[in-house]
Amino acid sequence: MSGAWGRWIRERRIAVGLGIGAGRRALASLLTWPGRLRVRLGASRAPAIVLVPQDLRTTDPVRADELAAGIFTFAGRTVEAADPFTITPPSEDWAEALATFSWLRHLRASGTPEAAEAGRRLVVAWIAAEGRRHPAGRADTVAAERIRAFIGASGLLLSGADQVFYRRFARALWRQVRDLEARLPRVPPxxxxxxxxxxxxxxxxxxxxxxxxxxxxxxxxxxxxxxxxxxxxxxxxxxxxxxxxxxxxxxxxxxxxxxxxxxxxxxxxxxxxxxxxxxxxxxxxxxxxxxxxxxxxxxxxxxxxxxxxxxxxGTAPLSASHGGYERLEAGPAIVLVDAGAAPPARYSGDAHAGCLSFEFSAGRDPIVVNCGVPPILKAAWRTDARKTAAHSTVSVANRSSMRIGTGIWSEGLVVSGTGPVTRERRGQSLVARHDGYRSRLGVVHVRRLDLAATGDRLAGEDRIEGADQPYTLRFHLHPGVEVIPTEHPQAALLRLPGGDGWRFVADQPVAIEESVALAQAEGPRRALQIVVAVASSAAIPAVTWAFQRLERPQKRAEPLPEPELPLG
Structure with a gap:
């Protein structure tokens, strides 16, 4: 009871702190309203644009041709429209991507008169839509990206433009900057x-x-x-x-x-x-x-x-002690380990309950991964993607190792989870433990990882210390990994896209279940996971397992032909 009571107090303290921070930002934002009102009711400036920043992100000339032709493809959806700001958007993600104007970089890279004309037409359409309070463009980050996109493409848009467009464009940009400046106090950290x-x-x-x-x-x-x-x-x-x-x-x-x-x-x-x-x-x-x-x-x-x-x-560092990550590397193998506590609550909007999860690749082939986050339909997958079960680690009693807030101020933020993670590392061996389950379930998870010097074997042990609880080990496989059926109940054979074979073996029965790879460019994709389920940590406190690379069979050399004696 004392553990639950202490956790409740900590969660309330975090929620109160978040509420106080939100209140301060709201008050600071309220104090900016007189200035925002003067900007909206008063005359606007048309400043000169004296510099154009370099854009380091890649561009696509095909996209420029599509945009000029009125074809808008964002967030997996394609719409044809002369004025995309007057239609009902197919999704919120699509509407936000349109409103950022980040796609202007494709027109800028094209640099043709047709691209410039298309850009000016769409900017004018946006200015008219913004006058109707186009909702997709009101988010702080969307407005910030649009400002940078307008400035970045200003060389293209203003080259050959008449004075009317120049003044309209410059005034719209100035108003957006003033509005974003006034909204700055309310933007959370x-x-x-x-x-x-x-x-x-x-x-x-x-x-x-x-x-x-x-x-x-x-x-x-x-x-x-x-x-x-x-x-x-x-x-x-x-x-x-x-x-x-x-x-x-x-x-x-x-x-x-x-x-x-x-x-x-x-x-x-x-x-x-x-x-x-x-x-x-x-x-x-x-x-x-x-x-x-x-x-x-x-x-x-x-x-x-x-x-x-x-x-x-240089070579990659092997440890990020402040960020809470470790990197094991030997031969062609790389193992990345999340060995850190949950971030501070105010920065935890994207944090996942994946403590002690790892990702593992051999050569260019990823083997073990986490589910990740999809590029589209993020809202639909957000809750499930953050759970411990979506990560290659241990979940206890089908619970996640951290709790996400649902209150007014704590919505989507971590209100309780792992504290400082204890790590001991020697070369390519790591032992780490976390207490994310201690206050609720009375257990601590300890994981040991050992990567062989040749990189052809990754051995591990997962141990549950404390109260008697059921627990489950999950190893989510990359969608390119094929699982080959085997009659051995404690093993699985894996075939990688590059052709190499690996064997997974554990000291407990192994099951192959469906998973989903969310972090794919094309969107969520079916995958598989290796699952080791234990009903009682008192009876079986630890599970040992290993990934072992299989040797490719060597082709037999063809026998040399028998010498022939000359006849005659």
Whole structure:
């Protein structure tokens, strides 16, 4: 009872803290209303755009032709329309993707007169739709991305444009910047606040007459980077993918400061330097990033672009002690382990209950993965994707190792979960334990992993210490892995896409069940999982298991032909 009572007190304390923070942001936002009202009722400025930032994200000329022809493909849906802002969107994801205007980069890269005309037509359509309070474009991060997209494509849009369009475009941009600046106090901490501040600093550097905004926004951006980027380069939310997007946003921003004879905050420079090695840290053999804490499909093109700017060109670090991850690497094998506590509640909107889960690849073939997050239909899968059962780890009594809040202020945030994780590492061996189940179920999970020096064997042991509870080991397989039936009840044979064979063996019966690979570029895809279920931790406190690479059979050499004696 004392454990449950202590947990209840901790959860209430977290909820109260979140409520106080939300209240302060709401009050700060309320105080900005007079200024926002003056902007809406008063005359707007039409500032000059003096700089255009570099865009490091890849472009597609085919997409540019489609956009010019009125074909809009976002979030897995395609719509044909002359004015896409007047139709009923097929999904919320589609509407948000349209409203970001990030697709302007394809038209910008095309650079043709047809692309410029299409871009101007769509910007004018948006301005008219925004006048009707187009709902999809009101989100803070959507507005931030649209501001950066407008500025980035301004060279294309304004080249050859008449004075009427120039003034209309510049005024619309100025109003959006003012509105986003006024909404800044209400933006919660985390990646959304970083996105808004990056947009404001970009606007201040690229538009004339924004010295005051530049001083304020750059100072706040530096403070947020200092708070959110940990000393080892991980983001405080423990989401691997955030660092890739931040690097691609901050690198062009660093170049803009000297162009305006301004000095960037030192934290911008150091944050990029800290984050860059972590991209290599989170990469498996195929280049994808580990599917932990909200990570979806890896944008391989963005990862490759970011790594071009890695001056160190070094090997990946083996430990991220502040972020709570470990990397085992030997021969062609790589193992990534989530060995960290839940992030602070205010940064935990993407956190998953996957403590002590791991991903494992051999060469370019991922073998064991987590389910991850889908690129589309995120809301439908959000709850299930965050559960412990969606990760390659142990779930106790079919429960998750952390609890997600459902209150007004704690909705979607972690209110209780794993505390500090104890880790002991020697070379390519790791022993870690977490207490995410202690207060509710009275147990502690201990996992041991040993990667052979040759990389052809990964051995493990999972132990449940404390009260008697049922528990289940899950090893979610990459959808490219084929499971070959075997009569052995404690083993399974695996065939990898590259042709190699692996054998999984445990000291308890093994079952093969259906799973789903969510983090696929095409959307959720059927997969399989290896399951070892134990009814009583008192009777069977530990399960040992191993993945072992099978030797490929060697082809027999053909016998040499018998020499023939000459006749005659």
């Amino acid at each position: 985390g990646k959304d606040r970083l996105a808004v501040l990056i947009a404001l600093v970009t606007a201040a550097l690229c538009m004339s007459g924004e010295e005051k905004l530049l001083a304020k926004a750059s100072r706040l951006l530096g403070e947020e980077l200092q708070a959110q980027i940990l000393p080892d380069g991980c983001h405080v939310s423990r989401h691997p993918g955030i660092i890739v997007g931040l690097i691609l946003d901050l690198l062009p921003l660093r170049q803009l400061f000297p162009a305006r004879n301004a000095t960037p905050p030192a934290t911008i420079v150091t944050a990029v330097d800290r984050m860059m090695p972590m991209i290599r840290f989170f990469q498996l053999g195929d280049g994808s990033l580990g599917r932990f804490n909200g990570m979806g499909p890896t944008p391989i093109d963005q990862v490759a672009t970011a790594l071009v700017y890695d001056d160190t060109r």
